Amino acid sequence: MPQSGLDPAIAAQLRRDAHGLFPAVAQQWDTGEVLMVGWMDDEALHRTLTTGRVTYFSRSRQEYWTKGETSGHRQWVHSVALDCDGDTVLVRVDQEGPACHTGTRSCFDETRALAAVVVPVDERPAVAS
């Protein structure tokens, strides 16, 4: 793993994949909208925690990528949390403009919904005891 400036106490909690990466979920802090999922390594998380803006690691380009650098659609950090087993981070952000490179606010645009079976509340079986 490359040297990173990340606090060793945080680094010790992380569980990374074989490439040293973990998913980072970006959520608009006030509306709760899930905007996108990117990837981070220790250094990307370090930059995200210390610069006020979200930095990811691009798997396709194999480089750091600070959101909005070229598009101007910056993500300002509101808060960052690890999950219970340290293999994902949730970054609450204030997103300027669209988060998605396709121009939609979220990468999970409703036009990308898949048909799914939804069980109405009154048809849910009781939990077996």
Added chain:
Amino acid sequence: MPQSGLDPAIAAQLRRDAHGLFPAVAQQWDTGEVLMVGWMDDEALHRTLTTGRVTYFSRSRQEYWTKGETSGHRQWVHSVALDCDGDTVLVRVDQEGPACHTGTRSCFDETRALAAVVVPVDERPAVAS
């Protein structure tokens, strides 16, 4: 990749990692709370789309895992969306009880927040033109 019942039109849009997996973000559909991130393969997504409940693939146990099977903390599907490049899904759910195996509602409990620099809105520089 193992045979799966997933609609080939959906399977064709997916981009999986070297293990055939992709992250799945579970969000409480009405409050917007991000509950957890799990992993799916084609068959887990197929089961999620067709049974009304969320099924993940456990990387540690290498088996399918329908959320709530043992805990009773079931996740009922509300809607499912692929992201723009097909490498993540967002599952909006109705979560019964805590989503986290530690007993907290979300795996990104506020006690797991990391210290982060937050730039106030009026101190954000203009986007370079």
